[in-house]
Amino acid sequence: MAAPRTARRPDPLLLLGIVFLAAVALVWSTPLAWMIVASFRPQSFGGLDMASLTPNFTPTLANWREALDSADFARLYLNTAIVCLGILTVQLVTITLAGWAFARLEFRGRAVLFYAFLLQLMLVPPILIVPNLVTITRLGLYDTLTAVMAPYFASAFGVFLMRQTFRTIPRDYEEAAIMEGAAWWQVVARVLVPLARPGLVAFSIVSVVAHWNEFLWPLMVISSTENQTLTIGLASFTQGAESASQWGVIAAGTFLVAAPLMTAFALFQRQFVNSFLFSGVK
Amino acid sequence: MHPLSKVAAATAFALSLGLGSAEAATEIEMFFPVPVEGKLAKEMQALMERFNASHPDIRAKAVYTGSYDETNLKTHAAIKAGRPPAAVIMSANFVLEYQIGDEIEALDPLIEADGKTPDAFMGQFWPALHGNARFAGKVWAVPFHNSTPLLYYNTDHFKEAGLDPSKPPETWVEWSDAAKKLTRRDGDKTTRWGLMLPSNYDYLGWTMTALDMSNGGQYYNTEYGGEVYYDQPSMRGALTFVDNLVHRDKVMPEGTTDGKVVSTAFFAGEASMVVLSTGSLSFIRENMKQGYAVAFVPANIRNAVAIGGASLMMPKGLTEEQKKASWILINWLTSPEVSGHWSRFTGYFAPNRAAYDLPEMKTFLAENPDAKVGVDQLAYARSWFATYSTVAVRKALEDEVQAVLSGKKKPLEALKAAQAKAEEIMSPYVAATAMNLPK
Numbered sequence: 001m002a003a004p005r006t007a008r009r010p011d012p013l014l015l016l017g018i019v020f021l022a023a024v025a026l027v028w029s030t031p032l033a034w035m036i037v038a039s040f041r042p043q044s045f046g047g048l049d050m051a052s053l054t055p056n057f058t059p060t061l062a063n064w065r066e067a068l069d070s071a072d073f074a075r076l077y078l079n080t081a082i083v084c085l086g087i088l089t090v091q092l093v094t095i096t097l098a099g100w101a102f103a104r105l106e107f108r109g110r111a112v113l114f115y116a117f118l119l120q121l122m123l124v125p126p127i128l129i130v131p132n133l134v135t136i137t138r139l140g141l142y143d144t145l146t147a148v149m150a151p152y153f154a155s156a157f158g159v160f161l162m163r164q165t166f167r168t169i170p171r172d173y174e175e176a177a178i179m180e181g182a183a184w185w186q187v188v189a190r191v192l193v194p195l196a197r198p199g200l201v202a203f204s205i206v207s208v209v210a211h212w213n214e215f216l217w218p219l220m221v222i223s224s225t226e227n228q229t230l231t232i233g234l235a236s237f238t239q240g241a242e243s244a245s246q247w248g249v250i251a252a253g254t255f256l257v258a259a260p261l262m263t264a265f266a267l268f269q270r271q272f273v274n275s276f277l278f279s280g281v282k
Numbered sequence: 283m284h285p286l287s288k289v290a291a292a293t294a295f296a297l298s299l300g301l302g303s304a305e306a307a308t309e310i311e312m313f314f315p316v317p318v319e320g321k322l323a324k325e326m327q328a329l330m331e332r333f334n335a336s337h338p339d340i341r342a343k344a345v346y347t348g349s350y351d352e353t354n355l356k357t358h359a360a361i362k363a364g365r366p367p368a369a370v371i372m373s374a375n376f377v378l379e380y381q382i383g384d385e386i387e388a389l390d391p392l393i394e395a396d397g398k399t400p401d402a403f404m405g406q407f408w409p410a411l412h413g414n415a416r417f418a419g420k421v422w423a424v425p426f427h428n429s430t431p432l433l434y435y436n437t438d439h440f441k442e443a444g445l446d447p448s449k450p451p452e453t454w455v456e457w458s459d460a461a462k463k464l465t466r467r468d469g470d471k472t473t474r475w476g477l478m479l480p481s482n483y484d485y486l487g488w489t490m491t492a493l494d495m496s497n498g499g500q501y502y503n504t505e506y507g508g509e510v511y512y513d514q515p516s517m518r519g520a521l522t523f524v525d526n527l528v529h530r531d532k533v534m535p536e537g538t539t540d541g542k543v544v545s546t547a548f549f550a551g552e553a554s555m556v557v558l559s560t561g562s563l564s565f566i567r568e569n570m571k572q573g574y575a576v577a578f579v580p581a582n583i584r585n586a587v588a589i590g591g592a593s594l595m596m597p598k599g600l601t602e603e604q605k606k607a608s609w610i611l612i613n614w615l616t617s618p619e620v621s622g623h624w625s626r627f628t629g630y631f632a633p634n635r636a637a638y639d640l641p642e643m644k645t646f647l648a649e650n651p652d653a654k655v656g657v658d659q660l661a662y663a664r665s666w667f668a669t670y671s672t673v674a675v676r677k678a679l680e681d682e683v684q685a686v687l688s689g690k691k692k693p694l695e696a697l698k699a700a701q702a703k704a705e706e707i708m709s710p711y712v713a714a715t716a717m718n719l720p721k
Contacts, residue, residue: 130358219352232346
């Protein structure tokens with residue numbers, strides 16, 4: 001049955017590597033494991049068992065009931081999904097076109113413009129809250145989901161990433177397409193974008209995670225409960241400066257917020273790896 | 283005119299025009315932070331529904347705005363963007379900055395339009411709350427929910443350590459003696475701390491204010507926002523006291539202890555005495571399994587603590603209708619009935635004194651005598667630290683106190699550094715005010 005394999009002695013370095021990675025994975029998954037365990041733990045304030053990773057013998061759903069009861073999660077999920085996908089859709093278009101322009105087009109002041117673009121990466125977002133809010137209000141977008149999305153439609157990081165990705169693609173492909181009579185937009189859409197897929201996928205993950213978790217800007221620009229995103233909904237029942245914490249409810253709520261992202265990431269990761277393997281950029 | 287008759291008049295006017303009240307309703311927004319645990323955001327929405335149902339000509343919307351600091355940020359941003367909310371529940375010590383920045387309305391004209399004097403109006407509220415609401419000659423805010431720090435102690439531990447649970451420590455000597463008796467060690471490891479104080483940002487400033495004031499200090503100049511007294515004997519004594527508890531007596535944990543850790547340790551029986559806000563009282567009452575009691579913060583020179591909590595203020599830039607509607611909402615939220623209801627729900631004390639004359643409140647206090655301690659301590663409470671750039675000036679002290687708590691600095695050098703930093707932060711304001719002299 002099995003082909004006779006050359007009996008190889010396990011490489012000690014490889015073993016060490018596996019042990020090390022397992023240890024890292026354990027450390028990284030501890031908060032997650034705690035969150036799941038704590039969310040089923042009865043509200044005890046036992047302190048000692050609160051920090052424990054071992055589940056209780058009598059798990060309870062009370063924390064989940066309270067978390068679900070504390071906010072309109074269906075609405076929060078929908079709003080957050082709209083915001084993340086809305087931002088991503090526009091970003092994919094803008095960063096592809098801008099990245100292409102910086103990578104391939106020759107124009108006066110290209111370098112200066114590019115560095116000016118990169119400077120945006122240095123700005124701490126809270127500095128822009130007031131100017132952005134003024135603009136949003138003038139546009140009549142205050143308290144809308146569009147307002148949550150608008151400041152992120154262009155991404156300096158994305159443009160930088162796409163420029164670098166495009167520059168790694170040999171010009172031969174484009175030249176062949178041009179020889180066949182393709183227009184510039186056909187070159188971008190049919191040749192460059194498929195070849196740059198790993199870059200786009202990587203950017204998409206970063207973008208969705210960032211905006212899914214974003215708190216401050218949505219809090220600034222949203223006033224109605226109907227327009228709240230997940231992070232704000234979560235904070236509205238778990239944040240308390242002057243009192244103790246209901247850790248179980250916080251754990252359950254946090255799990256509800258993180259679950260879709262974790263699921264999507266687990267599914268997406270395969271695609272992510274595949275896109276690196278088969279994209280043909282070698 | 284009485285607010286109610288105003289409402290009646292406005293309603294009558296709307297009806298006389300034959301308009302549906304929904305169309306004539308003035309829409310207003312109120313920003314509110316969630317400073318305590320529980321379904322407070324939901325309760326606030328329920329309150330708004332009650333208000334709207336009883337005031338058909340106003341449609342008020344409560345907007346959740348995060349913590350006190352985030353609410354401050356959002357309010358500043360919204361005012362600058364030209365979308366001021368009609369009312370904000372603002373951390374009581376941030377109001378001064380809005381007054382300095384000319385961003386809020388003085389409430390005196392509205393009070394006088396109701397036929398009251400500002401003195402009579404403020405007279406509704408506990409005297410300790412006046413300083414953060416009425417200053418620079420005018421009324422700028424209306425107290426909404428307030429707190430003071432309290433000493434919570436585990437009565438089971440007291441009995442076990444041979445202390446009388448009905449006699450909580452009243453002086454710092456008794457306090458540190460009790461802490462020593464209550465601390466349990468297992469070799470080098472402390473298994474139970476005699477005392478824990480919250481020392482995360484914001485809470486630490488408040489804790490230090492309480493100790494400084496109990497040591498005869500004033501912390502800041504209540505009349506002028508450009509002065510603090512960080513390196514004075516009262517504060518030096520307070521910080522040395524804390525430093526001794528941590529490093530000499532080892533009855534308090536070293537380093538920065540978050541307020542949430544403090545309350546969790548108290549529930550777990552890992553801390554025998556803690557200082558926490560009255561705002562935590564409902565939560566502790568519902569969840570504490572062992573016996574507990576509350577007491578005044580012990581005194582070295584005198585009993586004194588600073589108030590905490592939030593007040594309602596009205597940003598500038600509203601229409602006349604919005605101003606009127608906002609004023610009706612503010613008065614409704616601070617009325618004895620609503621104030622009392624909110625107090626029982628949250629654990630904060632009701633700023634409106636008349637709330638305690640209502641039968642529901644009398645029954646509640648009879649059933650929960652611990653809630654009365656916070657109210658009694660009010661007689662010794664003082665204004666809350668408020669200066670130009672309050673948060674940064676407070677942080678100047680907190681950073682240095684944290685350095686002492688973690689053993690990196692000694693009290694005197696830490697407080698000198700804190701004072702210098704605070705003065706640097708306030709220097710633009712000082713230059714424009716107290717040092718702005720005839721040329």
